[in-house]
Amino acid sequence: MSRSPARRCILLRGTTRLSRALQASMLALAFSVACHAEERAVASPGGLEAKLEYCKTCHGLSGQGYRGYFPMPRLAGQQPQYLENQLRAFIERRRTNPIMANVAHVLSPGMVSALAAHFRSLDPKPFGGAPRGSAALGKRIYEEGIPEANVPACSACHGMDARGQNEIPRLAGQLYDYTVGQLTGWAKARGQGSAVDTSAIMAPTAHNLSRSQVEAVAAYVGYLP
Amino acid sequence: MTEAPFQMCGVRKPEARWRRLMGGMSWKIVVLAIVGSVAPVLAFDGGDSQVRNCTWCHGAGGQGYTVAPRLAGQRSEYLESQIKSFREHTRDNPFSRQYMWGAVASLAPQDARDLAAYFASVPPKPANDGDSFLAVRGKTIYLDGIPEANVASCYACHGPNAEGVRNIPRLGGLAYAYLKTRLEQWGQGYHSGMGTPMPVVARSLGPNEIEALASYLSFVR
Structure with missing residues (x-):
């Protein structure tokens, strides 16, 4: 017995609906798999979120810095170009730091840019x-320098608000111990090897500052927002 | 058969009472004897009753005993911070709840400071109870971390010789089981004080890394 045209039409519509539903569900499935893959990429060891969490274990949960056995500098609000330069200096051993050399070594250029942009956007309290x-x-000292000791005003390069620019780092809110450590040990950690880098600019100034002057400047910038 | 004659016979009653009395007394005598024999060891702690309250569990000289960690040589600021976190119930692992919350409840802040300073001044002895084979890998993780797996270097905070600083604890020479348990508990969501990065650090460690680190640290002097 042959089916009536109307009934055949309903059947046909039914199968079309079924195949549409099947298509939709497969699309949804594919989408959800893609979403999971994306989540995994973010949470995977190579992902940005996981790497940020890793940076913040030492540099503070909001990038404000942390006092461990060594002072770990504030990265929040730091100039991206300065961060990128320093990471490269660690890898090339122009800046001596065994921990950071290992840390920087596994970062791709794209990851470095993404991390630097993230830290730039953070603004925790000092x-x-x-x-x-x-x-x-x-x-x-920060605003006027010490003319008789040939120390220029820090503000000339780092800015009146101490936020730095381009390759010149932000000092505002930096950890006191860290700033003191860097300025007193400048020539021993920075500008190592034969290549000349931007760290050479600070060498004479760091050399001309006395310990107590270094401490005074570090205390001042440490409280700047 | 045994009870009935005593009850019926009045002459034997006092002896039974004496025996019952001795049954209750004997364990107390044994305890007194033990305390008496241990007392000279406790005298090493300066004879201070506050110190003795700690060394009952934390071992003679505060060198640690089973689950109770070594206090000797620990950073005084760290010890104080932990006493505070027991008192405020922010250090919340099972043994802390069971023993330490009560133990510090009536400890005055000045006493806490004195005890912390005392134990910090006692030279620590390493537990040396880890696996020396695993310790090799543990040392690498301690110094370098595992950058590609986002495992931070322990050295940056705990120092080159795991000696700690300020309120960051000395880890060198603590018992393997204690170190292992603590790292596991951080990862399981237990707390210990505020503002520490340890929950994030511990989450990045797998069981093999934890065993390697705990082994290495148990040997550090």
């Missing part, structure tokens, strides 16, 4: 903890 006694002297 870590604090610097002795406040010498901050007034620090402010004077």
Whole structure:
């Protein structure tokens, strides 16, 4: 017995609907698999989120820096170009730091840019903890320099707000111990090897500052927002 | 058969009472005897009753005993911070809840500071109870981390010789089981003080890495 045209039409429509539904569900499935793959990429060891979490275990949960056995510098609000330069300097051993050389070594150029952009966007409160006694002297040195000791005003390059620009780092809110450590040990850690890099600009200034002057400047910039 | 004659016979009653009395007393005598024999060892702690309250569990000289970690040579700021976190119930692993919350409940802040300073001044002895084969890998993880797996270097915070600093604890020479348990517990979501990166660090460690680190650290002097 042959089916009536109307009934055949309904059947046909039914199969079309079924195949559409099948298509839709397969699309949904494919989409959800893609989404999971994306999630995994972000959470995987090579992903940006996982790498950021890794950076923040040492540099503070909001990039504000952390005082471990060594002071770990604030990365929040840092100039991206400065961060990229330093990571390259660690790898090329122009800047001596065994931990950071290993850390930087496994970062792809794309990852470095993404990390630098992320830290640039963070704005936590300064870590604090610097002795406040010498901050007034620090402010004077920062803004006027010490002409008789051939120390230029820090603000000339780092800016009045100490936020830096391009390859010149932000100092505002930097950890006191870190700034003191860098300025007192500049020539021993920076500009190593035969290649000349931008760190050479700071070498004479760091050399001409006394310990107490370094401490004063570090205390002043450490509290700047 | 045994009870009935005593109850019926009045002459034997006092002896039964004496025996029952001795049954209750004997364990107390044994405990007293043990305490008496241990007392000279405890005298090493300066005879301070506060110190003795700690060394009952943490071992003679605070060198650690089974699950109770070594206190000797620990950073005084760290010890103080942990006493505080027991008191405020922020260090919440099972043994902390069971023993330490109660143990520090009535400890005055000045006493906590004195105890911390005392134990920090006692020279620590390494437990040396890890697996020396695994310790080789543990040392590499301790110093370098595993950058490609986002495992941070322990050295950056705990120092080149795992000696700790300020409120960051000395890890060198602690017992293998204690180190292992603590790293596992961080990863399981237990807390210990505020603002520490340890939950994030521990989450990045697998069981093999934990065993390697705990082994290495148990040998560090």
